[in-house]
Amino acid sequence: MSSAQHLLESRPHSVAHLFLARVEATPDREAYRYPVVTEAAGPEAEQWRSLTWAQTADRVKTIAAGLLSIGLRPEERVAISSSTRIEWILADMGVMCAGGAATAVYPSTNADETAYILADSASRAVFVEDAGQLAKVAAHKDRLPGLGHAVLIDAETEPPRIEGLEVLTLADLEERGKAYLLERPDAIEKTVEGLGPEQLATLIYTSGTTGRPKGVRLVHDCWSYQGVAQEATGLVEPDDVQFLWLPLSHVFGKALISGQVKSGHVMAVDGRIDRIVANLPVVRPTIMASAPRVFEKVYNGIAARARADGGAKYKIFLWAARVARDHARTGQEQMVATGRRRLPLWLSVQHALADKLVYGKIRAAFGGRLRGSASGSAALAPDIGYFFAGAGVPVLEGYGLTETSAACTVNPADDYRVGTVGRALPGTEVRIAEDGEILLRGPGIMRGYHNLPDKTAEVLESDGWFRTGDIGDVDKDGFVRITDRKKDLFKTSGGKYVAPTEIEGRFKAICPFVSNILVIGNGRNYCTALITLDETAIMPWAASHGQEGRGYADVVSSPEVHALIDDFVQRVNGDLQRWQTIKKFAVLPRDLDVEHGELTPSLKVKRPVVEGEYADLIEAMYEGSREA
Incomplete structure (x- = not known):
């Protein structure tokens, strides 16, 4: 034993x-x-x-x-x-x-x-x-x-x-x-x-x-x-x-x-x-x-400060960010293939130099001793995960729900894999249903919903398996990957399935100005998006692009910001299937928050609330479209 x-x-x-x-x-x-x-x-x-x-x-x-x-x-x-x-x-x-x-x-x-x-x-x-x-x-x-x-x-x-x-x-x-x-x-x-x-x-x-x-x-x-x-x-x-x-x-x-x-x-x-x-x-x-949103904000803040410094400092940051991602991604690929993190000499040398110039300051901002940070409640964009891993602040993604008393999988510190939520905790079983839904069984599973036996029966099987409502897979080494919430998957009017979380994660990975993004398209003939911007990131950019003194709402509604965000949308679209691409988007006048009921206390987006609140804006993006 x-x-x-x-x-x-x-x-x-x-x-x-x-x-x-x-x-x-x-x-x-x-x-x-x-x-x-x-x-x-x-x-x-x-x-x-x-x-x-x-x-x-x-x-x-x-x-x-x-x-x-x-x-x-x-x-x-x-x-x-x-x-x-x-x-x-x-x-x-x-x-x-x-x-x-x-x-x-x-x-x-x-x-x-x-x-x-x-x-x-x-x-x-x-x-x-x-x-x-x-x-x-x-x-x-x-x-x-x-x-x-x-x-x-x-x-x-x-x-x-x-x-x-x-x-x-x-x-x-x-x-x-x-x-x-x-x-x-x-x-x-x-x-x-x-x-x-x-x-x-x-x-x-x-x-x-x-x-x-x-x-x-x-x-x-x-x-x-x-x-x-x-x-x-x-x-x-x-x-x-x-x-x-x-x-x-x-x-x-x-x-x-x-x-x-x-x-x-x-x-x-x-x-x-x-x-x-x-x-x-x-x-x-x-x-x-922590929650992924914190790391996204930290990354956006670092990038914004580097951009504000301009010139050589910004170029050094962009280079260091690329090296961090390459270092972490290559090390992970080698670990999966050979069981060891073998890195090319040129990458190791570049990483050591970037560490002296950039990464050391990032670790110092976290207190200088952080050996790992567990992250849960939502998916972290892989590029941001690779960045922090390469900078020496590994984000160990895990997975769990209230119904599983939190963690049921977690990435081990000595063999973490960005883009996954790790392996099952000892004593917890993971199984993938025929439709791709993740099923869990173990001591951490709830004993039911209080006063709601019918709701309990919908998710908890008699043999102890809990239906999570999440779609994912398990690789040969036991690492679990979440691809989307089952209820969030939607079908376009053309009959194509779209996983909005995947597209949203890709956008967050390349756009340092984004705070939240919702991809929409259920029953429609193309996808659109509602986007909110991180004030601490967009305002310095706006000040350096002729909009100094303007308020946040004016900045995010400006043609210049629309063109800026459109560039990132097109970059994401370039890696998507035709039916997944974002044809139109709208930048909202303020960020989503808990106070307005748009986010849960754990910072998850309440999609129905947001879609209801901005229904007119959504309909405007589909005006004149022909439903197929």
Whole structure:
């Protein structure tokens, strides 16, 4: 039996078990870092504090005991509506150690949908980050008769009185927990000891692109499996420092905590998106998880700065970018063919020179120690993946869904392959259905949709296979490649199938100005596209092309920008089949965002929403066309 198989078969019943074992094994080692802003104003006053595993356990146990003191029973739900911060982790671990099940709520969720999630989950209590999150709960309290307690994380003043709801501060809850533990000092250990692997641990509501979200039922064994499997792949190591900024309400962020508890490495936690770049040289992470959009923005920013410098510096950047891609692509091809990354001497020499001139600065911007960055939730354009791999910041793409408790495949750091989402985690099986759909089976698969047996039956077979809705293939070495979402594939009026994600990925790979692109053409006789541009990239270009002082909306609607983007469209079209080519496109006056409901919180495009919002613009691109 392999060591990985032994770890899987001997895994404990829950992450709560893993947590208590971790605390016992390394009580004095650093567990978490988190930022604290002092009374002095401004980011320069920000300091980072640490918690050891023993200190973390003290807080987790008092939170768990506080929940027991208000009557929480096994598998009853406790919601968490907060941004990513240390208290989110403490609350979640406290819920699990109390035997409850956490309901994750995005802080950006509106009041109506928050009430829907709390009601559908039958949450007994809710952790809210601040007065704004509490107000959303209070607005629909009449729909939540079973919700008895709210715990306010940030409480600058006395908590408000809300009829039918006891509002506590987090400090209040912990004080109750301390009193509870004085009478029952081993209450948490006994509760954890009684947890079973099939006991409900988490309800995560899919952000979805249409309709009401569905509650995905993930049991304790899902998270225990994630922790053990992540460590078995070598994705995380005990001496790592991981920077966590992803939303913990999303399954990807939540799963990272399982791997961290199992391996015992340091986690630096700060969910403020506007502080990512500033935090990197402070945290100096060795590993980080991210979404493809971040790498696309970083690449666009690097290219824009080089373009602004102009002359020799821009030519050096373009040369270095080409060398990075050639170096990574050639190394990967050699690895696949021979098992070794053999490179021609001329390419190695060029790469060494480019490293001194360009790549070293890129690695420094990430903190200088990043050995790899896991990426998920959407596909990364291969050319961008090759660029970062060649620059010494390999992006290890993985694949998973809320229904699979996040990762089910991941690229290994010592044999990553750009353009794939890696191999299956130990214990997970992958199969391709006759129509190309990817099927998965393993311990991380959900136990169903909450209160939706018919929806569960649509995707979960009786023998455990889960229908992902994604189209892809598996190569001879076990590497999985995703080609498109099954529901996103469309057929033109001429009967030709088009995979829009593939075309969109190609465009993102060559156009440094793009932010989002949607290829459209279902039932039409040609394809069109809606395109949004990255403001940080297009505005410097516009300023250097006679449009200095103009606003973003004016710039993106200008003939000059249309001609610029058209050039990239034609370059993409040159590599496509005739029926795939983009015949017309429109540049939108602003970028897509979560606030307008066009992106999910994990930054996936809600195609029906965008197509509905810009229906007139789409129809204008088909005016006069003859449907065939």
